[in-house]
Amino acid sequence: MAVREKSKEKRNALLKATLDLVNDNGFHDAPMSKIAKMAKVSPATIYIYFENKQDLINQLYLELKMSYTKNAFKAFSEDMPVKKAFELIWYNIADYKLKQADEAWFLSQCDNTIMIDEQSRQEGLKHLQPLLDLWVRGQKEGIIKDVSPYILYAYAINPLALLLNFQKRDLYQLNQQSLDQAFQAAWDSIRK
Structure with missing residues (x-):
């Protein structure tokens, strides 16, 4: 043992x-x-x-992606109204990125590199399926813009990484008011 x-x-x-x-x-x-x-x-x-460095990086990516999405969908239920569900997920993601800054920074770098192999990247995307399903439901209900989920993610979730990068470099400080403003901007960017 x-x-x-x-x-x-x-x-x-x-x-x-x-x-x-x-x-x-x-x-x-x-x-x-x-x-x-x-x-x-x-x-x-x-x-x-x-097996090698690629395997090490991929496994770290997948473990962090699981932790990230586990936090993102905490208290989420598929029967929640679209906006309420998105708000819960968005604030959970913000909370993760603020409290797990090192892990969030690594995942952000993974989004912008070819170091993660395609199989691992696709496996990581599977963990986001509840958010993708929520957006599809929102599109069917006429609440969410009828655009690619990649565009929705780019406008609604990725700005958090940029704001945290600014905070890490002491250019900007996130607080409840700025998080609320960022959420409203994210919602406004994807809603019809």
Whole structure:
């Protein structure tokens, strides 16, 4: 039992080191040797848990995507009115991004890189299905604009990443009033 727990600790240390290195230096300046050193394991240990760097990055992405979407859909019910459901999801996402800033920053970088393979990206998208289904329902009910879900996501969710980036660089401070304004702008951008 202790060996299994220690193994989980090493795997988690490798994931955390990867998260920190990628967030600080980018994907290409996070070599396996640095990851191993930060995780305090030998470089060969990485290959016990991951096939290669691509596998390590993909697994970290998928674990964080699951955590992100689990938080996003907390207290969500498919029978909620469209606006109320979207508001709940949007504020849950904002809460995650504010409280899990390192994880959110990593996921934001993943949205803008080719480092995540297509299979992992598609698997990550599956976790967002309740939001996509909500938008389809909203379109059928004449509440949401009849445009691609990618456009809806770009206008309604992606601005949060930009605002958090501004906050991280001390250019802007998010508070309840600015979050409420950001939500209203997100809703206005997707509603008919």
